[in-house]
Amino acid sequence: MKTNKRLKPFLLLASIAVLASCKTNKKAEQIDGVKVVSVNPDYFIADNIIGEITQKTVDLDGTPTLCYVFKTNSRPSEHQMGPWCPRHIDDAKEKGGIWFKDGNVYDVDGHFIAELADFYEDDQWKVFREDGSVKYTATQEECEGAAKPDVEEAYQNYCVECLPRYYKDQITTFTIPVTPVYTDREQRLGRGGLGVAFNGVNFDPPAPTHAILAAHTIAPLDDHGGHVNPHGGYHYHAATGSTKEVKQADVHSSMIGYAIDGFGIYALLDENKNQPTDLDDCGGHVDETRGYHYHAGEPGGNEIIKCLHGVPGSVHVQE
Ligand SMILES: [Zn+2]
Numbered sequence: 001m002k003t004n005k006r007l008k009p010f011l012l013l014a015s016i017a018v019l020a021s022c023k024t025n026k027k028a029e030q031i032d033g034v035k036v037v038s039v040n041p042d043y044f045i046a047d048n049i050i051g052e053i054t055q056k057t058v059d060l061d062g063t064p065t066l067c068y069v070f071k072t073n074s075r076p077s078e079h080q081m082g083p084w085c086p087r088h089i090d091d092a093k094e095k096g097g098i099w100f101k102d103g104n105v106y107d108v109d110g111h112f113i114a115e116l117a118d119f120y121e122d123d124q125w126k127v128f129r130e131d132g133s134v135k136y137t138a139t140q141e142e143c144e145g146a147a148k149p150d151v152e153e154a155y156q157n158y159c160v161e162c163l164p165r166y167y168k169d170q171i172t173t174f175t176i177p178v179t180p181v182y183t184d185r186e187q188r189l190g191r192g193g194l195g196v197a198f199n200g201v202n203f204d205p206p207a208p209t210h211a212i213l214a215a216h217t218i219a220p221l222d223d224h225g226g227h228v229n230p231h232g233g234y235h236y237h238a239a240t241g242s243t244k245e246v247k248q249a250d251v252h253s254s255m256i257g258y259a260i261d262g263f264g265i266y267a268l269l270d271e272n273k274n275q276p277t278d279l280d281d282c283g284g285h286v287d288e289t290r291g292y293h294y295h296a297g298e299p300g301g302n303e304i305i306k307c308l309h310g311v312p313g314s315v316h317v318q319e
């Protein structure tokens with residue numbers, strides 16, 4: 001693995017194609033009469049895009065569809081990344097990130113690590129040593145042994161963090177329909193990206209907490225809702241208001257990015273701190289100004305959006 005990583009610039013070994021959609025044979029039916037608004041590529045932070053945003057006709061769900069195609073390093077420019085795992089059970093919350101359970105967000109400080117057995121009512125948790133130091137993945141090898149569905153035995157009971165620099169040359173390619181197509185089908189999210197923030201960072205489907213917790217590991221997000229995975233680099237599982245927002249002329253909440261189907265994603269709360277009350281199962285609704293669009297879930301919900309109502313483009317990560 002390590003050798004390959006060094007040779008990567010020359011060999012361009014692996015390219016993982018991850019479609020946000022689940023493949024089914026039945027084509028989704030477009031529903032007319034639901035207002036849709038085309039993607040505005042100017043909302044993306046130009047410095048975070050590698051090269052230009054181009055247009056290309058791509059086959060989506062069996063239909064040739066004009067798409068925006070662009071590449072990023074999936075790295076934010078508005079905020080630092082990390083920290084994730086505290087180093088000692090006496091560390092304050094500034095030394096760690098956040099974790100979530102049952103819709104609530106918790107600071108991953110030293111105390112949180114020390115109390116995991118109580119938190120999960122499972123005395124097999126012990127992510128620290130007798131001297132109070134936290135067991136965390138300190139190298140790329142350790143992160144790769146722990147940040148996968150079948151966590152290696154050696155990294156059970158670990159706080160998992162992977163550093164952005166391990167994967168700094170990864171390139172993520174987003175393909176998003178120029179004009180979204182609203183369909184009758186609510187498409188479940190796959191393991192690939194569900195969308196992108198204006199800073200070019202991937203919005204990911206829910207973190208696989210079941211597999212993570214089954215191995216007695218936690219993989220904290222930083223305070224901005226992001227962490228690093230070997231197969232996608234830095235990505236968000238929560239919208240925390242840390243990234244570029246596009247304010248609206250009315251009281252509606254600000255826009256924070258696009259879903260992979262081309263519909264806009266907006267913050268949860270409007271100017272008056274109210275939540276929309278008419279969201280569908282995906283987290284979307286329609287209004288006159290914005291057409292169909294999504295609202296990001298609460299940060300503790302581990303779900304930025306729940307499904308897609310449009311025909312999805314794709315996210316490719318070139319490792
Ligand atoms: Zn993740």
Ligand SMILES: [Zn+2]
Binds near residue numbers: 276
């Ligand atoms: Zn709305």
